[in-house]
Amino acid sequence: MVQSSVLGFPRIGANRELKKATEAYWQGKTSAEDLLQVGKQIRAHNWKLQKQAGVDVIASNDFSFYDQVLDLSLLFNVIPDRYAKYQLSPLDTFFAMGRGLQRKATATEKAVDVTALEMVKWFDSNYHYVRPTFSNGTQFRLNGQKPVDEFLEAKQLGIETRPVLLGPVSYLYLGKADKDSLDLEPLSLLQKILPLYAEILQKLAAAGATSVQIDEPILVLDLEKKVQDAFKTAYDFLGAQASLPEITLATYFGTVVPNLAAIKNLPVAGFHFDFVRNPEQLDDVAAILSDKQTLSVGVVDGRNIWKNDFAKSFELVQKAIQKLGKDRVVVATSSSLLHTPVDLESEKNLKPEIKDWFAFATQKVKEVVVIAKNVSGDDVSAELAANAQSVSGRASSTITNNEAVQKRVASIDEKMSTRSAPFPQRLEEQQKVFNLPLFPTTTIGSFPQTKDIRINRNKFVKGTITAEQYEKFINAEIETVIRFQEEIGLDVLVHGEPERNDMVQYFGEQIDGYAFTVYGWVQSYGSRYVRPPIIVGDLSRPKAMSVKESVYAQSITPKPVKGMLTGPVTCLRWSFPRNDVDQETQAMQLALALRDEVNDLEAAGIKVIQVDEPALREGLPLRSGAERAAYLKWAAESFRVATSGVANKTQIHSHFCYSDLDPNHIKALDADVVSIEFSKKDDPNYIAEFQNYPNHIGLGLFDIHSPRIPSTEEFISKIETIMKSYPADKFWVNPDCGLKTRGWEETKLSLTHMVEAAKHFREVYSKK
Ligand code: MET
Numbered sequence: 001m002v003q004s005s006v007l008g009f010p011r012i013g014a015n016r017e018l019k020k021a022t023e024a025y026w027q028g029k030t031s032a033e034d035l036l037q038v039g040k041q042i043r044a045h046n047w048k049l050q051k052q053a054g055v056d057v058i059a060s061n062d063f064s065f066y067d068q069v070l071d072l073s074l075l076f077n078v079i080p081d082r083y084a085k086y087q088l089s090p091l092d093t094f095f096a097m098g099r100g101l102q103r104k105a106t107a108t109e110k111a112v113d114v115t116a117l118e119m120v121k122w123f124d125s126n127y128h129y130v131r132p133t134f135s136n137g138t139q140f141r142l143n144g145q146k147p148v149d150e151f152l153e154a155k156q157l158g159i160e161t162r163p164v165l166l167g168p169v170s171y172l173y174l175g176k177a178d179k180d181s182l183d184l185e186p187l188s189l190l191q192k193i194l195p196l197y198a199e200i201l202q203k204l205a206a207a208g209a210t211s212v213q214i215d216e217p218i219l220v221l222d223l224e225k226k227v228q229d230a231f232k233t234a235y236d237f238l239g240a241q242a243s244l245p246e247i248t249l250a251t252y253f254g255t256v257v258p259n260l261a262a263i264k265n266l267p268v269a270g271f272h273f274d275f276v277r278n279p280e281q282l283d284d285v286a287a288i289l290s291d292k293q294t295l296s297v298g299v300v301d302g303r304n305i306w307k308n309d310f311a312k313s314f315e316l317v318q319k320a321i322q323k324l325g326k327d328r329v330v331v332a333t334s335s336s337l338l339h340t341p342v343d344l345e346s347e348k349n350l351k352p353e354i355k356d357w358f359a360f361a362t363q364k365v366k367e368v369v370v371i372a373k374n375v376s377g378d379d380v381s382a383e384l385a386a387n388a389q390s391v392s393g394r395a396s397s398t399i400t401n402n403e404a405v406q407k408r409v410a411s412i413d414e415k416m417s418t419r420s421a422p423f424p425q426r427l428e429e430q431q432k433v434f435n436l437p438l439f440p441t442t443t444i445g446s447f448p449q450t451k452d453i454r455i456n457r458n459k460f461v462k463g464t465i466t467a468e469q470y471e472k473f474i475n476a477e478i479e480t481v482i483r484f485q486e487e488i489g490l491d492v493l494v495h496g497e498p499e500r501n502d503m504v505q506y507f508g509e510q511i512d513g514y515a516f517t518v519y520g521w522v523q524s525y526g527s528r529y530v531r532p533p534i535i536v537g538d539l540s541r542p543k544a545m546s547v548k549e550s551v552y553a554q555s556i557t558p559k560p561v562k563g564m565l566t567g568p569v570t571c572l573r574w575s576f577p578r579n580d581v582d583q584e585t586q587a588m589q590l591a592l593a594l595r596d597e598v599n600d601l602e603a604a605g606i607k608v609i610q611v612d613e614p615a616l617r618e619g620l621p622l623r624s625g626a627e628r629a630a631y632l633k634w635a636a637e638s639f640r641v642a643t644s645g646v647a648n649k650t651q652i653h654s655h656f657c658y659s660d661l662d663p664n665h666i667k668a669l670d671a672d673v674v675s676i677e678f679s680k681k682d683d684p685n686y687i688a689e690f691q692n693y694p695n696h697i698g699l700g701l702f703d704i705h706s707p708r709i710p711s712t713e714e715f716i717s718k719i720e721t722i723m724k725s726y727p728a729d730k731f732w733v734n735p736d737c738g739l740k741t742r743g744w745e746e747t748k749l750s751l752t753h754m755v756e757a758a759k760h761f762r763e764v765y766s767k768k
């Protein structure tokens, strides 16, 4: 029998139980025990679901209350002193590292004030992990035994699982040195951390685990020789330990072929690779296996929602079987299913024709089993026939094709993607319009999405309030936001985005060619989940999408109000894209829709327009080379197509967050002003990288993921640090990102302090 394997299952619960439980705990409404109980229920549910579907290899330790990388930092005691010193419970230390903590002293507890660790994109996905942060003083030791506890929990339910752990080389490589130890090279800690891996694996073996999945996702990156060599050091060490479970070394989201030398001859029981992204790697990877090693063939996509094409998957798995034999091949998901929504069956509003094209995590689990059964010789003819029908139905559907859109994309030329004057000239014309002071202040767009906003939006969606009532409500919200910004003296205002459920979904709903789910949530970071819209066909904009709200906001204030749009690359990346049309084409279709919107905003009197591209970086192909160069070219071009239809005096802003951004990547967008997430980068080298950025830039001054309120002095000292290597005349003052997840109280104070700091520097400079 060919075995079936699922590398990980979404942990948020079918009804976002995890979000509700963690947030209630953070707000002090429930106890730690309550929270732990919810985690236990979700895990049990997920394991049983997979067991019942007939999956042979089910993962454990794929659950986390915040992030699986942060779990490992807690497990290995990689806890910077600024957290450890408060001696919080392990759970609270964990959350403090993930999201920061600011707590006033009480009769029994000391005050706590600490920012979050850096959060970074997980490869090219929209998931974010908390970056392991190492110091010279880090005391590695095991802190609890989460993987063992969860293995035993499943065992008690009668379910044998395969624990999953992020591997030592990837764990270190994805981390960084803390600001007190900048010379520390994380990989130099390998010898210190390997004994901990051995220890936890021994404990797992003692608990009855016969095999483990160790993820080394960095094997799909360009790796220097010393990183490649670290694999041999690490796995030879583990291979030499007595009584460890068998190791399946897993990697995904790309091809492993350029790094094959690093994993050849490693003493592991088998490998897992992603054959959805790179089916062509089969011959090369099969060639390096020793004759006992198994190959887990990832053919069910862990990153998208399209139904598997069984015929294609069989062909690939059969090919693997021909090379290796049935008992050395495992049929698997390409990666963890963390990146897919939980269950398609919850969706009642999708058109049946379209719904038939999708598979969510619960359906993917079944697909893996069907494929394994079929190659094992079991009769699954009914499943095969249904699958073939839906695959061919999608290919020939009229929903997917719009000729007018295809023609317009073909007509895009150089002129459409170039502003009519270079930046210095545009700036001069813009200064005449805006007459902004030095250190102009602005925000990134959204203001707190209060409960009241959500309640009214729901009422409107359900039809219990009329469109007029809803508009009145939204306008009142906009007015509150405008008045507040005027009051504290911000220079370039925003309308606050109260009408938006989500920055991509809001536009997607107004663009033809998209489909939407009701329950299709996917974890983005911590308790923040997104519900990516699905691109099913050619994309076009039937009418203006954002003009009404922007025009209203501008009508009630003399200060400039930014029009706010989500850029083409971000709309693409934060949707589930089509897999039958290339990404460039989808981005250009979106760019044209946005170009019409930008032009409409300008015509309606909006003088500053921000087109956000927070996902620009995550779309970057993981390896350097032709594919990456091509991406950078079309990504920048799509932004310019969207924004180049305006006059010189219209100021185009853009915004980036969530990632290490290379200033060279954003230069080609030619936006007049960009804002980037910056507050958690305590790295002077990173600031210096932006020194020569030609246009204006605002380096984010506070972390909007944390409720923590920085003082005016803190802002001043931050700005001072940045100014050591950054010119004052290009300096914008703004937060890291939008404020939608924050409360009003902290928003008011943080922004007030930020504006005070800007005013301080204006004074200083007016005296110079
Ligand atoms: C993730 S980037 C968010 C940008 C958006 N304009 C906002 O302020 O929320």
Ligand SMILES: [Zn+2]
Pocket: 444, 614, 655, 656, 657, 658, 736, 737, 738
């Ligand atoms: Zn942002």
